Amino acid sequence: DAKTTQPPSMDCAEGRAANLPCNHSTISGNEYVYWYRQIHSQGPQYIIHGLKNNETNEMASLIITEDRKSSTLILPHATLRDTAVYYCIVSGFGNEKLTFGTGTRLTIIP
Amino acid sequence: DAGVIQSPRHEVTEMGQEVTLRCKPISGHNSLFWYRQTMMRGLELLIYFNNNVPIDDSGMPEDRFSAKMPNASFSTLKIQPSEPRDSAVYFCASSSGDFGEQYFGPGTRLTVT
Numbered sequence: 573d574a575k576t577t578q579p580p581s582m583d584c585a586e587g588r589a590a591n592l593p594c595n596h597s598t599i600s601g602n603e604y605v606y607w608y609r610q611i612h613s614q615g616p617q618y619i620i621h622g623l624k625n626n627e628t629n630e631m632a633s634l635i636i637t638e639d640r641k642s643s644t645l646i647l648p649h650a651t652l653r654d655t656a657v658y659y660c661i662v663s664g665f666g667n668e669k670l671t672f673g674t675g676t677r678l679t680i681i682p
Numbered sequence: 683d684a685g686v687i688q689s690p691r692h693e694v695t696e697m698g699q700e701v702t703l704r705c706k707p708i709s710g711h712n713s714l715f716w717y718r719q720t721m722m723r724g725l726e727l728l729i730y731f732n733n734n735v736p737i738d739d740s741g742m743p744e745d746r747f748s749a750k751m752p753n754a755s756f757s758t759l760k761i762q763p764s765e766p767r768d769s770a771v772y773f774c775a776s777s778s779g780d781f782g783e784q785y786f787g788p789g790t791r792l793t794v795t
Contacts, residue, residue, distance in 0.1 A: 615786025672725040
């Protein structure tokens with residue numbers, strides 16, 4: 573599976589959009605981009621995934637660049653409850669193994 | 683649905699004792715995963731099952747660790763004998779298909795003294 577690179581930490585003001593970047597320059601054609609988050613002391617929570625088109629659900633939007641070498645997770649109106657570690661993971665279709673890196677620790681500032 | 687259920691939530695044991703962690707996946711999910719999380723190593727996949735069959739156990743650290751899934755609604759992770767370095771939070775997760783959407787349980791915090 574392709575390796576991902578994320579900034580170790582970010583801050584965002586409450587109510588603003590939080591934009592979390594991820595680089596995955598070695599991604600291959602059949603690999604998806606997944607985002608999970610882990611709120612302190614809880615199990616990781618699935619957020620969203622995509623292949624090459626932008627995706628949106630009730631939690632977030634995922635923007636994948638045309639060359640698929642990077643992506644951005646967008647939390648449109650961040651709340652204090654969005655403070656968590658966010659993991660960007662790349663994995664192939666049909667490959668159920670997810671390799672969690674160190675993620676980005678997002679802190680929402682009141 | 684109650685989600686993935688793990689028990690116990692906390693376990694404190696002495697070195698050398700046997701520890702058994704339990705997991706009930708979400709009904710209808712056909713894949714089950716065991717992870718371990720520590721500050722030093724982060725979140726690591728230990729083993730996963732598909733349709734009750736172990737598919738990949740390459741993350742199991744050593745022979746002291748074993749996992750079983752006797753049926754679609756139950757799995758165990760056993761450590762025998764336990765050691766202080768096994769202290770960690772152990773998560774179980776389940777999923778229903780190929781798209782990597784895994785649902786995690788609340789975890790078992792294991793402390794081995």
